[in-house]
Amino acid sequence: MTKSTTRIRNMVLAAMFAALLAVSGQIAIPVPPVPVTLQTLVVMLAGSVLGARWGGVSVGIFILLGAFGVPVFSGGQGGMAVLVGPTAGYIWSWPVAAFLIGWMTEESAHRLRFWKLMVHHVVWGVFFVYLCGVLWMMLSLGLDMRAALAGGVLPFIPGDMVKAVVASTAALSLNRAWPIIRSRRETVEEGPA
Numbered sequence: 001m002t003k004s005t006t007r008i009r010n011m012v013l014a015a016m017f018a019a020l021l022a023v024s025g026q027i028a029i030p031v032p033p034v035p036v037t038l039q040t041l042v043v044m045l046a047g048s049v050l051g052a053r054w055g056g057v058s059v060g061i062f063i064l065l066g067a068f069g070v071p072v073f074s075g076g077q078g079g080m081a082v083l084v085g086p087t088a089g090y091i092w093s094w095p096v097a098a099f100l101i102g103w104m105t106e107e108s109a110h111r112l113r114f115w116k117l118m119v120h121h122v123v124w125g126v127f128f129v130y131l132c133g134v135l136w137m138m139l140s141l142g143l144d145m146r147a148a149l150a151g152g153v154l155p156f157i158p159g160d161m162v163k164a165v166v167a168s169t170a171a172l173s174l175n176r177a178w179p180i181i182r183s184r185r186e187t188v189e190e191g192p193a
Contacts (some may be wrong), residue, residue: 017058022072044125048099048171056099087137117168
């Protein structure tokens with residue numbers, strides 16, 4: 001596959017993941033202040049299937065669309081109000097989480113295992129997202145740590161652990177069947193094309 005073909009494929013996949021992220025936000029259980037959606041599952045998959053660069057780009061496209069008012073956020077919302085509202089910390093953490101998951105997946109792509117993906121997804125796709133979300137909720141709503149954890153983390157832990165298992169299983173299968181991510185070691189050895 002030529003470099004330009006690979007780039008086009010990656011752009012198409014990033015756009016598809018951005019669309020998947022938008023669709024997954026429309027399937028929501030309204031639990032205040034943070035609704036339960038499948039979006040964190042898609043963020044995990046974006047990183048572990050597309051890699052650091054394109055996983056982060058796909059989530060960035062999603063946020064850009066939402067910022068311009070396209071109703072891609074949970075419950076069909078769009079606009080800057082969502083990106084500065086009580087759940088903004090979670091949303092802004094997603095491109096970074098996808099990038100870090102992708103980075104770690106690329107580091108271990110030559111020997112990818114379920115447990116490695118599970119660690120990447122839990123650390124970056126769950127706990128990192130919780131950290132950013134809770135800090136923003138504390139700042140924007142004036143909550144103390146206990147209240148922010150009670151409202152923005154504890155109810156979501158079981159579901160997010162299930163999402164991490166699903167993402168790890170799916171990413172491992174996809175990476176074996178149709179490898180998009182290449183090991184950083186392979187990329188360094190080949191040098192620039």
